[in-house]
Structures are given as structure tokens and as C-alpha cells.
Amino acid sequence: xxxxxxxxxxxxxxxxxxxxxxxxARGFNIDSLVVGRTENPELSRMTVVVDADDNTLEQVRxxxxxxxxxxxxxxxxxxxxxxxxxxxxxxxxxxxxRSEVIEIVNLFRGKIIDIAKGSVIVELxxxxxxxxxxxxxxxxxxxxxxxxxxxxxxxxxxxAAKDEAAEKAGGMPARRKRSIDAPSAAALPPS
Numbered sequence: 001x002x003x004x005x006x007x008x009x010x011x012x013x014x015x016x017x018x019x020x021x022x023x024x025a026r027g028f029n030i031d032s033l034v035v036g037r038t039e040n041p042e043l044s045r046m047t048v049v050v051d052a053d054d055n056t057l058e059q060v061r062x063x064x065x066x067x068x069x070x071x072x073x074x075x076x077x078x079x080x081x082x083x084x085x086x087x088x089x090x091x092x093x094x095x096x097x098r099s100e101v102i103e104i105v106n107l108f109r110g111k112i113i114d115i116a117k118g119s120v121i122v123e124l125x126x127x128x129x130x131x132x133x134x135x136x137x138x139x140x141x142x143x144x145x146x147x148x149x150x151x152x153x154x155x156x157x158x159x160a161a162k163d164e165a166a167e168k169a170g171g172m173p174a175r176r177k178r179s180i181d182a183p184s185a186a187a188l189p190p191s
Contacts, residue, residue: 002031003057004076004083004153007046008038010069018067019046026060028052032085032150043071049151080156085131086149087124092142094118101141108134119144 009015016035023030032049050057057075065073076083093101098120105112105122108130114121122138124131128151135146 001054001057001077002049002051004081004151005048005050005057005061005064006074006076006153007048007064007070008072009044009046010071011037011042011044012069015044015069016046018069019048019064022060022064022067023048023050026056028057028060034150034152036152045152047150047152074155076153076155080158081153082156083127083151083153084125085128085151087122087131087135088113088145088147089122089124089135089138089143090119090145091122091138092119092144097141101138104134104137110134 007019009019020030020033028050030048030050032047034047035044038045052060054077061073061075064070091101101120101122102112105120105124108124109126110122110124112120113123122134124134131148135143
């Protein structure tokens with residue numbers, strides 16, 4: 001089953017390696033991994049997309065939540081959320097096919113962001129399936145280059161309010177608070 005997991009993490013070196021290592025150690029292939037800034041400069045949001053069975057991934061999610069630099073983890077399976085993927089595609093065009101390519105891009109609400117004599121660069125954004133469908137229709141014209149960001153996701157407005165209420169009621173663990181300047185704790189108890 002496809003899982004989209006969002007992790008709010010401390011903005012510090014080595015966090016990406018820790019998270020990726022946790023998934024690879026359990027034999028999961030990461031389909032998409034995106035890391036970006038948030039409204040808080042001390043935190044980043046990681047969005048990981050993997051295909052895995054529910055039970056095994058639940059264990060990985062719990063272990064991910066226990067990592068020190070991880071503040072909050074969320075699996076979007078079964079919740080109301082919005083996903084977006086961004087793609088830049090260079091498509092080869094001739095004088096005769098240029099209008100066809102532009103029509104396809106417009107149908108998918110994409111944008112032509114650069115035009116050259118023999119090519120156009122297309123910007124596509126939306127759910128992963130929409131981006132895939134447009135790319136599939138553009139392939140016969142000749143895709144010269146393709147770059148994608150990967151999936152990012154956020155809970156829908158009403159879902160976020162439900163989750164906050166559940167946290168306050170004790171249904172979910174409270175968000176862990178950690179300061180960047182806090183001294184590191186001893187790894188082992190004193191002997």
C-alpha cells in the first residue's frame with residue numbers, strides 16, 4: 001500500500017541521513033523524498049512516499065517518531081489531505097506540433113515557461129497521477145529532459161482541526177518540544 005509520511009524535523013546536519021537510513025535498513029524503497037523549509041526556521045518538513053504493508057510501516061513510523069531530531073510524524077493514509085508534485089519537462093516540438101503540445105499542457109492546467117525554436121519547457125503541478133498522465137501524453141513528441149520535485153502533502157483544513165482536537169484530548173501523543181541549544185543528553189547511564 002502507498003503511504004505518504006510527513007515528518008517535522010529539526011533543521012540540523014545528518015537528519016536526512018538518519019531518516020533515509022531508517023527506511024533503507026528495513027528494505028523499503030523510497031519512491032519520493034522531499035525536504036523543505038517551514039514557517040519556523042528551526043524546522044524542516046520531510047515528505048516520504050513508500051509502498052509497504054501497513055503493519056511493517058507502522059513500526060517504522062513509530063521508530064521514526066523516536067528519533068531525537070524528529071518533532072512530529074504523520075502518515076496521511078486514511079486522512080483528508082492534499083498532495084502536490086511539480087515537474088519541469090522539456091518537450092521537442094516542430095512548427096506543426098507546437099500547438100498540439102500547448103493544447104495538451106493547457107488541458108492539464110500546466111504552463112509553458114520557455115519557448116525555443118525546437119522545444120518548449122512545461123511546468124506541471126498537481127497530484128502525482130495528473131502529472132504522470134500529462135507526461136505520458138507528451139512522450140510521443142519527445143521528452144528531452146524531465147525534473148520532478150517529488151510529492152509534498154498537508155492535511156486539509158478540517159482534518160488539521162480534528163487532529164489538533166485529538167492531540168488535546170489525549171488521542172495522539174503531544175508534539176515533542178526540543179531546543180536547538182539544549183545540551184545533548186548522555187547516551188548511556190553512568191557506570
